[in-house]
Amino acid sequence: LDVPLLNVSCVASAAPMERLHPQDCAEIYSLGIKETGIYTIQPDPHGPALEAKCDMETAGGGWTVIQNRQDGSEDFNRTWQEYREGFGSLQGEHWLGNAALHALTSTGLHQLRIELEDWYQQKRQATYSNFKVASEAERYRLTAHEYSGDAGNSLSYSKRYNHDGRPFSTADRDNDRYASGSCGQYYGAGWWFDACLAANLNGRYYRGRYTGLTNGIYWGTWYILTDGRTGERYSFKRVEMKTRPKDFRGTK
Numbered sequence: 545l546d547v548p549l550l551n552v553s554c555v556a557s558a559a560p561m562e563r564l565h566p567q568d569c570a571e572i573y574s575l576g577i578k579e580t581g582i583y584t585i586q587p588d589p590h591g592p593a594l595e596a597k598c599d600m601e602t603a604g605g606g607w608t609v610i611q612n613r614q615d616g617s618e619d620f621n622r623t624w625q626e627y628r629e630g631f632g633s634l635q636g637e638h639w640l641g642n643a644a645l646h647a648l649t650s651t652g653l654h655q656l657r658i659e660l661e662d663w664y665q666q667k668r669q670a671t672y673s674n675f676k677v678a679s680e681a682e683r684y685r686l687t688a689h690e691y692s693g694d695a696g697n698s699l700s701y702s703k704r705y706n707h708d709g710r711p712f713s714t715a716d717r718d719n720d721r722y723a724s725g726s727c728g729q730y731y732g733a734g735w736w737f738d739a740c741l742a743a744n745l746n747g748r749y750y751r752g753r754y755t756g757l758t759n760g761i762y763w764g765t766w767y768i769l770t771d772g773r774t775g776e777r778y779s780f781k782r783v784e785m786k787t788r789p790k791d792f793r794g795t796k
Contacts (some may be wrong), residue, residue: 546642555575558643569598569647571607580603582634587647590619594644597634599786604794607657607786608648610640611759614782617747621732624717629668639746640733642684642712645677653790657689658745659762660695661782663752668695668766673790683711683719686736696765701742705764710736731759 565586580600585608586593599607613620618637630641648654656675661667674689680744688708691697699707711719712734718726720737727737733746741766750760758764760779767778775795 560684562598564751568597568788569600569608570792570794572598573606573792573794574601579794580605587644588650591643591647594630594641595634596640596644597638599784600794602659603657604792606792606794608640608788609634609784609786610648611745611783611784611785612637613745613749613780613784616751620734620746620748621715622734624714624734626655627635627712627714627734628684643680644679646684648787649676650679652788655790657786657788658695658763659782659786660766660780662766662778668692670695670697670698670763675787678711679680685709685711695763698743698763698765699736701764705738705740707736707738707741707743710738712736714754731757733759737768745783745785747779754778 563586565584566575567587567760568585569583576602579599582595583598585596597609599605599609599616614637617627618632620639622631627639628642630639630644632638654675658670659667660669667711670693672688674687676687678685686709688699691700711718713728714734715726715728715732718728720727721739727740728734731740731744732748735741735744735746739781741758741762744762747760747762749795760778761783
């Protein structure tokens with residue numbers, strides 16, 4: 545969907561660059577555009593514009609979708625570069641890109657919302673009201689504080705499996721704390737691995753419950769909270785991750 549270019553006046557070349565497009569989906573919402581869809585955003589005024597899916601309905605709207613899993617159509621066992629640049633289809637499964645995640649969260653306070661759905665149509669969510677992804681020089685380190693929701697806090701599950709504060713890892717870039725090998729290679733995904741995981745939303749897409757490794761779309765606290773239909777290694781049917789400014793005020 546088209547969004548009008550922002551009103552930018554001509555300035556001298558020495559002046560700071562101004563944005564030509566809205567910074568994120570929250571800004572698009574503030575312009576009065578409240579239809580969920582794909583829009584052009586420019587998180588970094590000095591960087592390129594990109595397309596992103598905007599969720600303008602959930603919990604007041606204004607969300608920039610950063611990840612979606614729904615049918616197993618995309619392989620999430622990707623390289624460091626692919627995770628940096630992003631991959632997939634915005635209409636379906638995709639990862640927006642770690643460079644974009646950093647640009648989106650580098651100024652101001654942001655929140656992260658994670659929505660999960662199992663194969664019995666049960667839905668839960670986890671929200672982190674202090675969310676940030678650091679720069680590539682800092683290996684896209686994750687900040688995820690101030691949990692609320694009903695899915696459990698799998699990002700800070702225990703001292704050994706604490707994704708908060710961990711750098712990003714892929715099969716070809718090992719930044720985890722697992723001394724005996726590479727979590728990215730073992731689990732076939734890019735993620736903020738510790739040694740190794742209590743959560744991995746970029747794992748392999750399994751259709752229903754399975755009894756193998758915890759290498760599926762995994763959220764470790766789910767099985768504690770559910771009514772016994774799911775096991776510790778349950779893999780989810782749908783997952784969506786999205787972010788917006790912490791102080792965003794949309795419709796309820």
